[in-house]
Amino acid sequence: MSIENQIQEFILHNLYFADNQSLDYHASFLETGIVDSMGVMELVAFIESAFGVTTLPQEIVVEHFDSVAKLADFVRRKLSLANPEAEAKDVPAPTVSSARP
Amino acid sequence: MGFSKSILQLDPAAEADRLVRSLKEAVQGLLRRHGAVVGISGGVDSAVVLCLCARAFDASKIVAVMMPDKDSNPQSEKLARDLARECGVNPVLENVTAALEGFGCYRRRDEAIRQVAPEYEPGRGFKAKIVLPQNLLQENTLNVFSLVIVDPDGRERSLPLPARQFLQIVAASNFKQRARMATLYYHAELHNFAVIGTANKNEHDQGFFVKYGDAGVDVTPLGHLYKTQVYQLAAYLGVPEAIRSRPPTSDTYSAPCTEQEFFFRLPFETMDLLWYAQEHDVPAAEVAAVMGLPEAQVRRAFDDFTRKSRTTGYLRLPPLRLNGRNKVSSAPFPASTARAVAPGGPCPKPQILTS
Numbered sequence: 001m002s003i004e005n006q007i008q009e010f011i012l013h014n015l016y017f018a019d020n021q022s023l024d025y026h027a028s029f030l031e032t033g034i035v036d037s038m039g040v041m042e043l044v045a046f047i048e049s050a051f052g053v054t055t056l057p058q059e060i061v062v063e064h065f066d067s068v069a070k071l072a073d074f075v076r077r078k079l080s081l082a083n084p085e086a087e088a089k090d091v092p093a094p095t096v097s098s099a100r101p
Numbered sequence: 102m103g104f105s106k107s108i109l110q111l112d113p114a115a116e117a118d119r120l121v122r123s124l125k126e127a128v129q130g131l132l133r134r135h136g137a138v139v140g141i142s143g144g145v146d147s148a149v150v151l152c153l154c155a156r157a158f159d160a161s162k163i164v165a166v167m168m169p170d171k172d173s174n175p176q177s178e179k180l181a182r183d184l185a186r187e188c189g190v191n192p193v194l195e196n197v198t199a200a201l202e203g204f205g206c207y208r209r210r211d212e213a214i215r216q217v218a219p220e221y222e223p224g225r226g227f228k229a230k231i232v233l234p235q236n237l238l239q240e241n242t243l244n245v246f247s248l249v250i251v252d253p254d255g256r257e258r259s260l261p262l263p264a265r266q267f268l269q270i271v272a273a274s275n276f277k278q279r280a281r282m283a284t285l286y287y288h289a290e291l292h293n294f295a296v297i298g299t300a301n302k303n304e305h306d307q308g309f310f311v312k313y314g315d316a317g318v319d320v321t322p323l324g325h326l327y328k329t330q331v332y333q334l335a336a337y338l339g340v341p342e343a344i345r346s347r348p349p350t351s352d353t354y355s356a357p358c359t360e361q362e363f364f365f366r367l368p369f370e371t372m373d374l375l376w377y378a379q380e381h382d383v384p385a386a387e388v389a390a391v392m393g394l395p396e397a398q399v400r401r402a403f404d405d406f407t408r409k410s411r412t413t414g415y416l417r418l419p420p421l422r423l424n425g426r427n428k429v430s431s432a433p434f435p436a437s438t439a440r441a442v443a444p445g446g447p448c449p450k451p452q453i454l455t456s
Contacts, residue, residue: 030408033411036408036412037243037245038267038268041263041264042264044261044264045263055261057234057247057259058240061241062404063241
């Protein structure tokens with residue numbers, strides 16, 4: 001499962017309380033209101049737990065936390081910094097979103 | 102009128118007169134109560150409300166209640182007491198520490214703090230507060246709180262705050278506002294008076310209040326006024342300089358914590374103008390030119406207002422009646438829920454005295 005897919009699954013199951021909703025990887029959390037500030041705190045906990053990355057307070061910015069795609073890119077960069085060889089094994093970022101199963 | 106730095110300038114005399122008339126109409130006419138109960142904190146908002154009440158009602162028809170707890174700054178009580186006396190009102194002291202201990206406010210809050218900062222021991226002089234990033238205009242930081250521990254020597258340490266501990270600290274701390282609300286209603290029911298709230302427009306519309314806590318009032322005379330306009334009224338009404346010059350605080354955390362640190366992230370002089378501009382659809386480029394700010398910074402502030410208003414939308418909603426006539430949507434709150442909620446909903450909202 002790609003990083004995008006894992007993040008999307010987490011949001012759909014824990015933060016986005018609507019049935020039969022899809023979540024585009026590039027949908028802005030700010031513009032859509034899907035994730036609020038409490039949700040950002042939960043996303044921080046999720047990526048630290050799921051991917052083993054550490055998030056610094058100054059990294060919790062719109063550029064990293066405003067869409068599934070941006071957050072996945074952020075995680076990918078953190079992983080590559082922590083372990084440069086692992087980056088090549090990571091699943092490439094998909095370009096098409098998927099609906100909630 | 103075009104956007105300018107003086108756009109929020111009031112005619113304070115006219116506004117004060119109008120609010121005094123409206124207070125009388127609301128309390129005696131609409132609510133049919135005999136007088137007013139005001140919680141006074143030593144801050145500028147409650148000072149303005151008490152001064153307005155003193156013009157609207159006989160002093161015998163006003164109960165001004167001071168409600169400190171063991172975390173409160175003693176200076177606040179002194180300022181509140183002095184102001185009440187200047188208004189000719191005998192202040193009532195209701196220390197809510199015992200009530201808060203009964204609720205487990207301090208125990209629950211401190212338990213969560215210690216999970217993040219094991220060295221935190223209030224009994225040894227440690228203090229704590231939670232804050233938002235203060236660089237709103239410079240960086241696209243999000244509204245994620247940090248815990249600040251102040252040791253007995255005054256040294257501060259800032260720590261990331263996990264979601265679970267954040268929720269417990271806030272939930273426990275909110276007992277304070279709810280204990281104060283319950284105390285105010287005791288006095289209101291004792292005298293058949295109405296509770297007059299002290300929230301301003303910033304607090305109400307951006308969600309800086311506790312549902313059924315400090316928002317639990319009958320009338321909210323300042324609910325349409327930006328904080329900088331409250332200061333204009335304060336100066337006109339003769340609120341002492343010692344109160345007007347204090348940094349606004351919610352008087353919630355043991356370490357000194359201003360409203361800017363805790364929630365608003367900008368000085369009120371800047372925030373109010375930017376917020377007015379966003380509410381009135383003034384183009385960001387025009388705002389930037391008037392304010393002398395880069396356009397990107399103006400947009401950052403606009404985004405922050407949108408996020409706060411949306412995130413706190415549920416706080417402003419009355420209880421939802423599931424009677425089949427109201428559409429219950431799972432869609433996120435619109436940018437300004439305050440505007441989206443239809444008037445005359447299932448539960449009357451506090452009256453904003455704007456007309």
